[in-house]
Amino acid sequence: MSEHKEEPQDGRPYKWEMVIDLDRCTGCEACVVACHAENNIRISGEQEAADGRAINWIRIERYWEGEYPNVKARFMPVLCQHCGNAPCEPVCPVYASYHTPDGLNAQVYNRCIGVRYCGNNCPYTVRQFNWFDPHWDAPLAEQLNPDVTVRQNGIMEKCTFCVQRIRQGKEQAEKEGRRVRDGEVVPACVQSCPTSALLFGDRNDPTSRVSQSAASDRGFHLLEELGTHPAITYLKRLP
């Protein structure tokens, strides 16, 4: 009973957030492949990729600064920011885009009717539309993750913070009558990142690594001035 505070019944909900340390990110893209493997993201192929229809839930944006020879490249991993005040949510006519009590910006695929209003309204352009049915040359489909739906033509999709992992972690913790431990649940991108540029955890737990890192004076949010209240805090790269 001494661990009563650790039990989920203490009323504190989770608030899943991420911290991305740009001073650690090297643009290696381990996160991108991890995401594709975990979330059954389809292979678009050359033609569709050329038409701008390749799907990446996480991408590495690269910014050039300065002119030769004083030129620098800056990397920024961009994924769904899981905004607290998400511009994609109010525009969905069928409530496919909604906010979970854990602070996730979720997409209900079987509600989605493909009007793409959410994609248009997302300032981070992280929502991607399926312009065709996914296809895997046999036997590549053997790899598909059974915990994640395959999205069909006409559906909008985006990063879920690997909600299947979060759900599994929460169920396990509930069974054991405790809260999810810090670091117990991480999305695939965070798990793979060699330099530990990505951190994930519960912002409602002030002792979590993500809460402590987010308090860094290097912290900022993407397009902060739009007032979307993103759940991802970036830490500035030092010069």
Next chain:
Amino acid sequence: MKLKRRTFIKALGLAAAGSFLPGCEREVHHLVPYVLPDDEIVPGVADWYASTCRECQAGCGVVVRVMEGRAKKIEGNSEHPLNQGKLCAKGQAALQGLYNPDRIREPLRRPEREGRRPFEPLAWEEALTQLTERLRKVQGPVIMISRPLSGTLAELVSTFMRAIDGELYFYEPGADLPLRAASRAAFGMDAWPHIDLAGSDYVLSFGAPFLEGWLSPVSLGIAYGQMRQGRPLTRGRFVQVEPRLSLTGASADRWIPIRPGTAGLLAMGIGQILLAERPSALPETQRRTYERIYGDIPLDRIAALTDIPREELVRTAREFGSAGAPLAIGGGAACAHTNATESLAAIQGLNVVTGRIGRPGGLRFYEPALFSGTQSIPWLTERSLGELAQRALSVVLLYDSNPLHTAPPSIPLRRLFEQADFVASFSPFMDDSTSAADLILPDHSPLESWGDHVQPTSFPTAIVSLSQPVVTPLYDTRAVGDTFLSLAHRLGLSGFPRETFHAFLQDRWRRLLSEQAGTHGEEAFAAAWAHHVQQGGWWGRPGRELTVTAAPPPLPHVPATFDGDDQNWPLYFHPYPSPSLGQGRGANLPWLQELPDALTSAMWGTWAEINPHTAQAHGIRQGDIVRIVSRYGSIEVPALYYPAIRPDVIAVPMGQGHQEYGRYASRRGVNPQSILAPLFDHRTGVLASAATRVRIEATGRPGRPVLLEPSALDPGHELLTIGKARSSP
């Protein structure tokens, strides 16, 4: 009708019973395929198997998620000391090697050398008999070209080759042999050093691509994160010196665009300044040797040759000299010239001059891990491959190595395949070299095989990783170890008491565990074996650090030579291994093909990186096809403006341009190797891939590079940015 409660319940019971009846007739076994499920398979529950990544030489520990007999995901093994649960893009994409639709699924033979008749399948029995007959009646030398093998498989294959009087060679394109040779020259250590990046506070890297597939990229990536933000008060600084800013260089604080081939000169200049301005820890005689070697060329001359202002040179030397734990490393672009070994020796010497060898944050050497008997197996370089092709060979065995794609055609390698009496390949994929074989005995995927892997670079912990099959083999393939054991038995060779590679592997581990852990007796071994298979290998004992006592004089400077004069061939050609596809190994994996290059955002093809000023001077627009011409041929690729490349350099990533490598890679993009001159690092013989000079021609035709950032192609069609929207009324 009056329905009583009792009759209602009766009716309900009947209805329920009735609903079961049709169930007996339906073929429900289609829904759940296991009436009596396999012990290891619980529907909906994942099993995790530890294994070892085989995508590069580093050998990271992995765990594979398996559900209902199918591999679902490869992740880093968090218990493995090398990669600590992390894994790179290539390692994760290896899953698509297992489930690749274009794997060779059964033994194949080519009916005739000439002509276009396709390969024909044949039974294993027959294939093994054919190869055995060839080996029995052999008239001349038998050679085997293999990707570098490790651990037990290396022992098995080298024993086999010795027993049949054959020659075994390892070949890996872009092998860091000059780095090893330079360590031998500078410290008397014939090994790849452990680079203690995590402990350094100033990293001066001469082209070393340590964040993109060099030596041990994941463990170096972990160390990089530590170096930057892992210590409370210190943020390590990082300076990259190379003609084209690489993916690794993109993370640097400062980029020094050095003239190609002069990295060693810069190191000399920095060494000069360090020796002149700082009291050195070196013994007097050694100090004098270094002063003589580094002082060979005056600083102003070095500044002119390297195209780096003298002030910048002095500043870099002072930063390096005043840092607490400076570290100088070289590789990549610095390793791609005819003077690679000398340049790297001069670079590594900077660590000697500042007393950083064997110190935290410096270059360190540890006692080699166990089973390192493979040290004596010779490595082929592009030069020695060319020499090999001149010999009259009887049988050529090829394993997971593709020299016809990774070596330039200016080295007449095809002879090696054409003139040999018989070529057999054990490769799991049809590639440019395997398609020239007479017989193919395909290997399993690494995820279907047993094996072990010895940590190849110096590392603080001695590691021998284990691989285990995580799925039942998909096709009629055989683990290459088993194939060699079958061949040995058929040839009646002695020294191969075991029937299967698994048993052979266990024998060796029995020895390892009895020597290292005092595990004796069959029962104790069985328990220990299960433990190590589950853990993913054997480690734990910290390796003994070796002290560098020998201090041979550094190598004197040699200028790099180039093919082509600077009048007719004004640009340096700079091919580099693609961060995702490497030199082409990853090109058959669609995840890697569709992985946008981090710097250009390009996918599914080849492109040329060109300084915008150079491009405009030649009338080349963004995305236009540019023709790159050397004395050995020409290639045409779309040009992408790249602001971080010297104006006298044009860069093209390697990895594409396969003739044969499955549906995702075949005839896609171009291979920059095809225009390279046969120039080598003159000490080791490794191809000097950046020693070819070229000229470029605008074709005026628009190309079609596939970019994630399409606005790069069409600056007039940029998305409205927030800033612009604000400023407009």
